[in-house]
Every structure is written in C-alpha cells, then in structure tokens.
Amino acid sequence: IYGQASGGSTPYTYTLTDLSSNTTTTLQSPGGMNSTPTLTSTTQYTISVMDANGCQNGPQMIVVNVRPALTAIGTTYTSCATHTVNMAPMITSVGNGGPYTYNWTGGATTASNIVTANYLGNSPGLNPNTYTVTINDGCSIPGTFATFSVYVNPLPDARFTPTLSQGCAPLTVVFNGIGDSTTTNSNPFFWTFSGGTEPSSPILNPKTIGFPIAGSYSLTLTVTNKYGCQQLIAQPKVVDVWPVPVAGFFADPGSASLMEPTIHFTNTSTNAAAYVWDFGDYSNANTNTATTMNANHLYSYIGVYQIYLVAINAKGCKDTATGTIEITPDMGVYIPNAFTPDGNGRNDVFFPYGYGISEDKYKMEIYDRWGELIFTSTEFKKGWDGTVKGSETIAQDGVYIYKIMITDLENNKKNYVGHVTLIKQ
Known part of the structure; x- marks a missing residue:
C-alpha cells in the first residue's frame, strides 16, 4: 500500500x-x-x-481486493496401449484469471503455455502412470498443481487362419479367429469381407463365408478384448477364387438307328484346356471315354445313353455338361415272292421274316385273284401253308395277294402289300 x-x-x-x-x-x-x-x-x-x-x-x-488462490484438479484415465490420452487440468479457482503457464512432469509432453499433454500409452500394466502439471498465474505463489493417473490396458494379440486361401468358384472358406488371454469376453471377433455371401452372423467364430464369383477378396477382422481395447487386422488378398470353365456340347444326330449307330459330339465348352468324355456305353469300357476336344462314338446296342463332358481349365477347375442320345432298333423285313407247299420241308410255308419287329402286333392276310380272303394270321411265326380258309385243300398254282401289317419296336406301323406265287411240284 x-x-x-x-x-x-x-x-x-x-x-x-x-x-x-x-x-x-x-x-x-x-x-x-x-x-x-x-x-x-x-x-x-x-x-x-x-x-x-x-x-x-x-x-x-x-x-x-484479495482474489481466491489458484486451484486445479487432474483426472484418472483408463486407456489402451498405443492410444493417445489427452490430459487437460480443470481449473477450479481461477486465481487472478490468467494468463497461465503450465509445466508437465512424469514423461508427458512438456511445454509452457499449453493445457493438454498427449500420452502415447505403450506400456500396459497394473500400476498407473502418474503425471503432474504445475500451473502459475503470476499471482499465487508457488502456484498450484494437478495430478493425472493413466491405467494402460493391453491390446488383444489375435490372428486368424482360413481353411482355404484359394480355389475354384464357388468356394466356401471357414475362418477361425484365435485370441489370447484377454479375449475371454463374448463375441470378441467381428468379420468384414469385401465380397462373398455370409450364411452366418459377422460376430460368429469360426466364421463361414461363400465366394460364388471369381476374384480376390480382402478381410478386415476387428478384435475387441475384455478391456474394450481393439486390434484391427486387415489383409487385402486373403482369398483367391478362380473362374470355372463352362462345359457344353451337342450330339449329331441326337437319335440314330442301330443300322447307323455312330454319333458325332461337338464340344462347345469355353475357358477350358482339357476334356473328358463319358459316352455312357458301358458295354465296352475301352472305348467308353475320350479326351479329345470333339469325339465320335459307335454304339452297339439300342437304348438311351447318358453322356457326360467334363471341361477342365488350367487351374484344374471343372464343369460338367450332360445330355442324352438314343439308339433305336431298326426294322428290317424280307418277304419271299414264291413258295412250294409240297410237304418236303423246304419252302413249304409263306411268311415274312426280319428284325426289329414287334411280334405281338402282327397280322397277315392272303387274297386270291378275285379279292377273296382265304387266309389270316396274327402270329408272326405262323405262315400260310397254301390251304384255303382252314381246310386241308391246297390252293391252285398261281399268284396271290398278301397284305402284311407290321409294327416295329418303337410302335411304328407299316403295311406291306404285294404278290406271292404258289407253285405246286
């Protein structure tokens, strides 16, 4: 004063x-x-x-006028290793109102005239790290101080293993997250993929995901431990999915008779480097397969055959095409033009013969030259012995008209009309 x-x-x-x-x-x-x-x-x-x-x-x-003394308090923090903690003292009594100077101790960033110290936590442990800041306002002597305690929790030490890292589309991979003693909390893993289809929740472990389309896929795995500390694992090319070829073919003809049973197969596959044919003809194992691009196959028996073509690319990825062909029975009919019903056991009966004939769908009629029906048979192996209308009388020498109705094994009907000469000796 x-x-x-x-x-x-x-x-x-x-x-x-x-x-x-x-x-x-x-x-x-x-x-x-x-x-x-x-x-x-x-x-x-x-x-x-x-x-x-x-x-x-x-x-x-x-x-x-005497102002109250400058006072301040610090805070206790809980952080994760490698994280930054911003420590700012709270001034509870402003003293002369500032400006203030700040001086830090304890290893934190030290500078004058700053309020915040950044602490990079990298030494997890049970004991806290302690930091003190001294604050001066130019009036209160010796000023005031604030103390901060920082508890540092460890990051989880985690990794993952996939069942596959590459393969042909569609590819299903199971990822297994592996944690440490701090990942005993529920659902510590969270999976994020750049593509694929997820049949299960992103928090499940092991995690199953399907990759239906060819390409390279990345993975981000976020691991959270019981302290709430997180580790981010990012892998840009965790799965390589290869494209598959597209198999295809056509058969020419798609149906053939046993008389001409050779089928030509034309390959229409794309993005393939090798081929395996299976003609479905197991009567001859030596000729049932082929590895050429296009193929021919000769079938020996009637039936419907299942054809398989496996197309393979350079990565070994495969695709299979299937189809059917049919070999049908061909019908052959031979009808004699004369017979001699004289009982000598040679050429005594007139009847047709052949192959591919449905014997239970057969009928033969014989007419004389006046158009009168003199003989009928519905049994393929029962021919005309020259008798007339079931009597024992042999018809006269001459030319007679036959009408034969035949059905093949595919139920196709055909009528044959012609002349046969009866010769008595």
Whole structure:
C-alpha cells in the first residue's frame, strides 16, 4: 500500500489503519509511504498524513481486493496401449484469471503455455502412470498443481487362419479367429469381407463365408478384448477364387438307328484346356471315354445313353455338361415272292421274316385273284401253308395277294402289300 503527500513542511507522518482489526501503523518519512501487509481476504484501510507544522489531511479510504488462490484438479484415465490420452487440468479457482503457464512432469509432453499433454500409452500394466502439471498465474505463489493417473490396458494379440486361401468358384472358406488371454469376453471377433455371401452372423467364430464369383477378396477382422481395447487386422488378398470353365456340347444326330449307330459330339465348352468324355456305353469300357476336344462314338446296342463332358481349365477347375442320345432298333423285313407247299420241308410255308419287329402286333392276310380272303394270321411265326380258309385243300398254282401289317419296336406301323406265287411240284 503506497501513500504520497505533497505541500506543507516535511517530514510527513503517515497513519495507516486496518479497519478489520483496528490496527494502526505510523511511519514518518520526508517522502512517500510504502506498506506490504500479507492478506488472505479483502481488507479496508484508511490513510492520513500530518506535516511538520501539525497540518493534517485525511483520512482517505483504501480497499485491497484479495482474489481466491489458484486451484486445479487432474483426472484418472483408463486407456489402451498405443492410444493417445489427452490430459487437460480443470481449473477450479481461477486465481487472478490468467494468463497461465503450465509445466508437465512424469514423461508427458512438456511445454509452457499449453493445457493438454498427449500420452502415447505403450506400456500396459497394473500400476498407473502418474503425471503432474504445475500451473502459475503470476499471482499465487508457488502456484498450484494437478495430478493425472493413466491405467494402460493391453491390446488383444489375435490372428486368424482360413481353411482355404484359394480355389475354384464357388468356394466356401471357414475362418477361425484365435485370441489370447484377454479375449475371454463374448463375441470378441467381428468379420468384414469385401465380397462373398455370409450364411452366418459377422460376430460368429469360426466364421463361414461363400465366394460364388471369381476374384480376390480382402478381410478386415476387428478384435475387441475384455478391456474394450481393439486390434484391427486387415489383409487385402486373403482369398483367391478362380473362374470355372463352362462345359457344353451337342450330339449329331441326337437319335440314330442301330443300322447307323455312330454319333458325332461337338464340344462347345469355353475357358477350358482339357476334356473328358463319358459316352455312357458301358458295354465296352475301352472305348467308353475320350479326351479329345470333339469325339465320335459307335454304339452297339439300342437304348438311351447318358453322356457326360467334363471341361477342365488350367487351374484344374471343372464343369460338367450332360445330355442324352438314343439308339433305336431298326426294322428290317424280307418277304419271299414264291413258295412250294409240297410237304418236303423246304419252302413249304409263306411268311415274312426280319428284325426289329414287334411280334405281338402282327397280322397277315392272303387274297386270291378275285379279292377273296382265304387266309389270316396274327402270329408272326405262323405262315400260310397254301390251304384255303382252314381246310386241308391246297390252293391252285398261281399268284396271290398278301397284305402284311407290321409294327416295329418303337410302335411304328407299316403295311406291306404285294404278290406271292404258289407253285405246286
């Protein structure tokens, strides 16, 4: 507290009174007055002055405002290893209102005039890391300080293994996440794929995913341990899915008779490098397969045959095409033009013969030259012995008309009309 008188006659006598304690301080000086009391709260004073002649001035009121001391507090943090912690003290009493200076200890970033210290946690353990900041406002002496405690939890140490890393489309892969002693919490794994179809939840472990389309696929695995600390595992090319060829063929003809049973197979496959044919003809194992691009096969028996073509590309990926061909029975009919019903056992009976004939769907009729029906048979092996209408009388020599109705094994009907000569000897 400073007082300065002027005029009158020196020396001056100053009287300073503390009104809160009614304490008076007297000081004689040829000049001014200076008092340095220690105060803890706002205090009122009066000051008066008297010169050497006894002339007096005052008292005058002086109010000394004392602000509260600067105070601050720190915080306790829990963090994960390698993470950054921003530590900022909270000033609970502003002191003179600043500006403030800050000085950190304990290994954190140290600088003046900053509020925040960044801590890069990389030493997990049970004991906290302690940091102290000293704050000064230029008024409070020695200032104040705040203490911070940082507990560091470890990151999970995790990895994964796939059952396959490459293969032909469609490819199904099972990924198994492997954690450590800190991943005992429920659902520590979260899977993210760049493609594919997920038949199961992304938090399941092991994780099954299908890749129906060829390409390279990436994986991001986020592992969270029981402390809430996370590790991110990113692998850009975790699965390589190869394309498959497209198998195809056509048969020419698609159906053939046993008389001409050779079938030509034309390969229409794409993106293939090798081929395996299976003609479905197991009557001859030596000729039932082929490895040429196009193929021919000779069938020996009637029937419907299942054909398989396996197309294989350079990666060994396969595709199979199937189809059927049919070998039908051909019908051959031979009808004699004469017979001699003389009982000598040679050429005594007139009847057709051949192959591919349905014997239970057969009928033969014989007419004389006047158009009269003289013989009928529905049994393929029962021919005309020359008798007339079931009698024992042999017809006269001459030319007779036959009408034969034959059905093949495919139920195709055909009628034959012609002449046969009966010769008696």
